[in-house]
Amino acid sequence: MSNVILETRGLTKEFNGFTAVNSVDLQVHTGHIHALIGPNGAGKTTFFNLLTKFHAPTKGQIFYQGQEITPLKSNQIARLGLVRSFQISAVFGHMTALENVRVALQRGEGNSYHFWVPQRRLNHLNQRALQLLCEVGLETYASVLAVEMPYGRKRALELATTLALEPTLMLLDEPTQGMGSEDVDVVVELIRRVSAGRTVLMVEHNLSVVSRLCDRITVLARGAVLAEGDYASVSANALVREAYMGKEADEVHA
Known part of the structure; x- marks a missing residue:
């Protein structure tokens, strides 16, 4: 699809028999702010590390702007316009x-x-x-x-x-981690502002931030995709609520 800027197909990472990322198929659309959420240990940061080649995938493919980038090195990927920030x-x-x-x-x-x-x-x-x-x-x-x-x-x-x-695609890893509410509000507005004309894929724990910013959300659990959709559909998903959101989801959704 021409409007898909980033795609993974069956992306998998195993560490000594432990599967941290399990056959993840993901599509990020041009111009979207796309969130990757899930409980601790769900594989979110490992997935980011695969995209930016801090880890080599055990199997699977990564495509950026229609070009397979799976074999490329970190510096080569950054030069293509796929740039990451860290926690x-x-x-x-x-x-x-x-x-x-x-x-x-x-x-x-x-x-x-x-x-x-x-x-x-x-x-x-x-x-x-x-x-x-x-x-x-x-x-x-x-x-x-x-x-x-x-x-x-x-x-x-x-x-x-x-x-x-x-960057054409910005990967933001926990951009509001450790912030008070005032700083969170500032950073949310900054992300909204700088995302104009760009695409953003972000890992974020703060569900209020996700609900305010994101066009689409992918939920990971135990390394695999549990659900995907807009905030309303994801927050209403019983499996997601059980695995991750729980009471916090009820509070944010209300």
């Missing part, structure tokens, strides 16, 4: 927000590992870095060290560095 904020604490984004922009020029270069050689990246900070609401933090930023702002900074890599 733990991954920014350089003793660099400013602008410098963090500038490092990500350097990657596009092939010199991201050249940290010790004269400032003047990087100034041409400043305008684009500031634009990206503005896009995630961090324009006033440009000169602030990342280590001094509130946690929610660090996650926004990580989102800016992800955008610097010009």
Whole structure:
């Protein structure tokens, strides 16, 4: 299908006889925000690791924009526009927000590992870095060290560095993990804003976030797909409620 940007067919990962991901068929449609949810140990992060080739699949295939990418390496996949963020904020604490984004922009020029270069050689990246900070609401933090930023702002900074890599498909791993409600609201609006013209696949435990953001939801349990659909249909599924949502689903659905 032409509107499917990412597809897995029978994707499976076994570790010493334990099946962490079990024959998962998934289709992510262009322009959608698609959530992957499930209880702890359901295989969500392992599935992300397979997509970005931190793990090699035991069997199965991965297709991106109609091209099979199963044999590719992590850096090759990122260059295609499939870019991932992680559960733990991954920014350089003793660099400013602008410098963090500038490092990500350097990657596009092939010199991201050249940290010790004269400032003047990087100034041409400043305008684009500031634009990206503005896009995630961090324009006033440009000169602030990342280590001094509130946690929610660090996650926004990580989102800016992800955008610097010009992703077509963004993989967000627990983007609101560890946040208070105020920061969650900010990040939800940021994801909604930056998803314009892009596709997002996200792992997320916060069901309120999922209900507010996502076009489609896939539920994993014991490594396999348990259910799929929009939030209303998934939250009403008795098997899903038993396996994962339980009382929390009743509260959110109400």
